[in-house]
Amino acid sequence: MKILVCISNVPDTTSKINFTGDNKNFDKNGVQYVINPWDEYALTRAIELKEAKGGSVTVLNVGEADAEPNIRKALAIGADDAIRVNAHPKDAYFVAQQITAIAKEGGYDMILMGKESIDYNGFQVHNMVGEMMGIPSVTPAFKLDMVDDSTARLEREIEGGKEVVEVKLPFVASAQQPMCEPRIPNMRGIMTARTKPLKVVEPTGAEAKSEYVNYSKPEKKSGVKMIDAENAGEVIKLLRNEAKVL
Amino acid sequence: MSVLVFVEGLNGEIKKSSLEAATYGSQVAQAMGTSATAVAIGDVNEDALARLGEQGISKVLYDADDRLKQFVADAYVKVIAKAAQQENAKVLVFSNSNIGAAVGSKLAVRLNGSLATNVTELPKMDGGNFIVTRGVFSGKAFADVNLTSDVKIIAVKKNSTDITSNAGNTATVEKLSADLTDAEFAAAPKETVMQDTSGGVLLQEAEIVVSGGRGMKGPENWHLIEELAKELGAATACSKPVSDIGWRPHHEHVGQTGITVSPNLYIAAGISGAIQHLAGVNSSKVIVVINKDPEAPFFKAADYGIVGDALEVLPKLIEAAKALDK
Numbered sequence: 033m034k035i036l037v038c039i040s041n042v043p044d045t046t047s048k049i050n051f052t053g054d055n056k057n058f059d060k061n062g063v064q065y066v067i068n069p070w071d072e073y074a075l076t077r078a079i080e081l082k083e084a085k086g087g088s089v090t091v092l093n094v095g096e097a098d099a100e101p102n103i104r105k106a107l108a109i110g111a112d113d114a115i116r117v118n119a120h121p122k123d124a125y126f127v128a129q130q131i132t133a134i135a136k137e138g139g140y141d142m143i144l145m146g147k148e149s150i151d152y153n154g155f156q157v158h159n160m161v162g163e164m165m166g167i168p169s170v171t172p173a174f175k176l177d178m179v180d181d182s183t184a185r186l187e188r189e190i191e192g193g194k195e196v197v198e199v200k201l202p203f204v205a206s207a208q209q210p211m212c213e214p215r216i217p218n219m220r221g222i223m224t225a226r227t228k229p230l231k232v233v234e235p236t237g238a239e240a241k242s243e244y245v246n247y248s249k250p251e252k253k254s255g256v257k258m259i260d261a262e263n264a265g266e267v268i269k270l271l272r273n274e275a276k277v278l
Numbered sequence: 279m280s281v282l283v284f285v286e287g288l289n290g291e292i293k294k295s296s297l298e299a300a301t302y303g304s305q306v307a308q309a310m311g312t313s314a315t316a317v318a319i320g321d322v323n324e325d326a327l328a329r330l331g332e333q334g335i336s337k338v339l340y341d342a343d344d345r346l347k348q349f350v351a352d353a354y355v356k357v358i359a360k361a362a363q364q365e366n367a368k369v370l371v372f373s374n375s376n377i378g379a380a381v382g383s384k385l386a387v388r389l390n391g392s393l394a395t396n397v398t399e400l401p402k403m404d405g406g407n408f409i410v411t412r413g414v415f416s417g418k419a420f421a422d423v424n425l426t427s428d429v430k431i432i433a434v435k436k437n438s439t440d441i442t443s444n445a446g447n448t449a450t451v452e453k454l455s456a457d458l459t460d461a462e463f464a465a466a467p468k469e470t471v472m473q474d475t476s477g478g479v480l481l482q483e484a485e486i487v488v489s490g491g492r493g494m495k496g497p498e499n500w501h502l503i504e505e506l507a508k509e510l511g512a513a514t515a516c517s518k519p520v521s522d523i524g525w526r527p528h529h530e531h532v533g534q535t536g537i538t539v540s541p542n543l544y545i546a547a548g549i550s551g552a553i554q555h556l557a558g559v560n561s562s563k564v565i566v567v568i569n570k571d572p573e574a575p576f577f578k579a580a581d582y583g584i585v586g587d588a589l590e591v592l593p594k595l596i597e598a599a600k601a602l603d604k
Contacts, residue, residue: 045534045554049418069535124393125386150416150534153396155374159351159383168465169351171380174528189529190349191375192288192480193472199465209535210528241392245409246422250560256567256577261586265598267566270582272602275564277486277543278510 033087033201035078036138038131038145038157039106040068040121041099045150051247058151058247067102070146072214073207077176078144079110080212085178088112090138094121094130100230108217108225116232122240124152128160129238135165140202142184147172147206158206168199171206281307281314282367283335284358286377287322294483295373297333298439302432303371304334305400310369315339317361317454319354320346324451331447339364339454345463348470349377353462355384360456362389367429374433375482382433391429398438398561401430416534417557436482437540438561473529481530484513486543487562489532491517491555493548493569493588497525502592503547509599515539517549533558545595548588551576568592 162169175187283303285296307314372378386393544562
C-alpha cells in the first residue's frame with residue numbers, strides 16, 4: 033500500500049503571533065516551527081498501517097526550504113521518503129493543485145493529511161484534492177482502518193455525532209484526534225532520516241485564487257472585574273444585568 | 279446574478295448556523311443590489327424553509343430526495359452546483375460547519391471559484407476588490423483576504439452574525455431536482471450515530487459554554503459543570519489535558535487543536551489558560567474565569583474573575599443561576 037501524507041510547517045502552538053511591514057506579513061522572528069499537529073495524526077496512522085500491512089509512506093510538503101528540518105523529522109518518525117514542492121503555499125487552491133499533481137504521478141492508494149493547518153485554518157485542501165482527483169474525501173476522520181486490501185473504514189465527525197464510511201482505494205482523508213497517539217522520533221529514526229531521499233520539485237503553474245492583503249489581532253480585553261469567592265453567585269447577576277448575556 | 283445560501287437542516291428545522299448564513303447572504307445581496315436565494319437539502323420541512331424570508335431570503339430551492347437526509351458530499355455538491363447555475367450565483371454562502379466547509383471546498387474546484395472559510399465579517403466591495411475577514415492562527419489573529427475569482431464562496435464562522443428576523447416575511451419554496459445517480463452515493467455513510475444531546479446543547483452552536491479543566495480534580499466532579507450548564511442552557515466543554523487523560527470525551531476539547539468556539543458567554547472552571555486554550559475561546563464575547571491561582575494567565579483574558587477552588591465556587595453559581603427569573 034502506497035500512502036502519501038501531506039504535512040505543513042507551522043508556528044508552534046505556544047507561539048505569539050505578530051505581523052510586520054504595516055501588518056502585511058507574518059513575523060517569523062523568534063517563531064519555532066513544527067509539523068502541523070493535525071498532520072501528525074495522519075503521519076503516525078499512515079506509519080501504523082504500513083507496519084501492519086506493508087507498503088510505503090511518502091511525505092509531501094508544499095513549502096520553502098526552511099520546512100526541511102520538519103520534513104526530516106517526519107522521516108525520522110518513520111516515513112520512507114519525502115517530496116518538497118518548492119513554493120510558497122499561497123492559498124489552499126494552489127496547494128491542492130500541487131498535491132494533486134504529485135498524487136496523480138505517484139499513484140497512491142491513500143492521501144492523508146491533518147484536518148486543517150493551525151496557521152491558516154482553511155479546512156479546504158483535502159476536499160479540494162478529492163474533487164480535483166475525482167476520488168472520495170472523508171473529513172475530518174478520527175478513525176481509519178482497512179477492511180480488506182481494497183476497502184477502508186473511517187469514522188468522521190459531523191456536528192453532534194459521527195458517520196461511519198467505507199470507501200474503496202484510492203481516497204483522501206483528513207485526520208484529527210483520537211485517530212492514534214502521535215509518535216516522536218527515536219535516536220535510530222533520527223540517524224536513518226539523514227540518508228532517506230528528499231526530492232525537491234518545482235511547482236506546476238497553478239494560480240492562487242485569493243490574496244492575503246492585511247492582518248490584525250483580536251482586541252484586548254479592557255480588564256477583568258474580580259468577584260470575591262465568598263459571594264461568587266454575584267457573577268451570575270452581573271452577567272445578566274451588566275454584561276447582558278444571560 | 280444572485281447570492282446563493284446553502285442551509286442545513288436537522289430534525290426538520292434549520293440549524294442556527296444556517297440562519298446566520300442566510301442573514302449574512304441576504305446582507306451581501308443587499309449590498310450588491312440583488313436578491314438572495316437559499317438551497318436546502320434533505321432533513322428540513324417546508325414551513326421552516328418558507329420562514330427563511332425572515333432572514334431576507336426571497337426564494338428557496340429544495341431537493342427533497344430521501345437519500346439526501348444524510349450527508350453525502352458528492353450528491354450535495356451536484357445539487358448546489360445546479361442551483362448555482364440556475365440562479366447564476368456569483369456569491370455562495372455556507373456555514374463554516376464540517377458539512378458547509380466540505381461542500382464549499384469541492385464547489386470551489388467545480389465552479390472555479392475563490393473560497394474563504396472561517397469568515398467573521400461582511401465583505402468590503404470597492405474598486406473591483408471583494409475582501410473578507412477570516413480567523414487565522416487558530417483564533418490568535420484575523421486576515422483580510424481578497425477573493426479574486428469571478429465566483430466567490432464564503433463559509434461564515436458560527437456565532438459571528440446576528441440573525442435578523444423580520445416576522446411575517448416568507449420565502450417562496452420551489453422544488454429542485456439534480457438528477458442524482460448512484461455514482462454520487464458511492465461514498466455515502468453506512469451508518470450515522472448522533473450523540474445523545476437530549477436536553478444538551480451542541481457545543482459548536484452554543485451561545486453559552488461551561489468548561490472544566492484539571493482544577494475540577496476528577497471526572498466524578500463533572501456533575502457541577504453539567505448542572506450549571508443545564509441551569510444556563512449551556513453546552514459543556516473541557517481543556518486539552520482533561521480530554522487527554524480521559525476524564526471527558528475528545529469531542530468536548532476546546533482549544534487550538536480541538537474545537538474553536540465563539541459563544542456569547544464562556545465560563546472556565548479550573549482552567550489555567552494556556553495560550554493554546556485561549557486561542558480556542560478568545561472570540562467569546564464574555565469570559566468568566568474561576569481559578570484558585572490568582573496568577574493564572576486566563577485572568578488576563580477574562581471579563582470576570584473569581585479566585586477560588588472551582589469545586590467550592592461552582593455550587594454558588596448553580597444556586598444563583600437557579601434563583602434567576604427564566
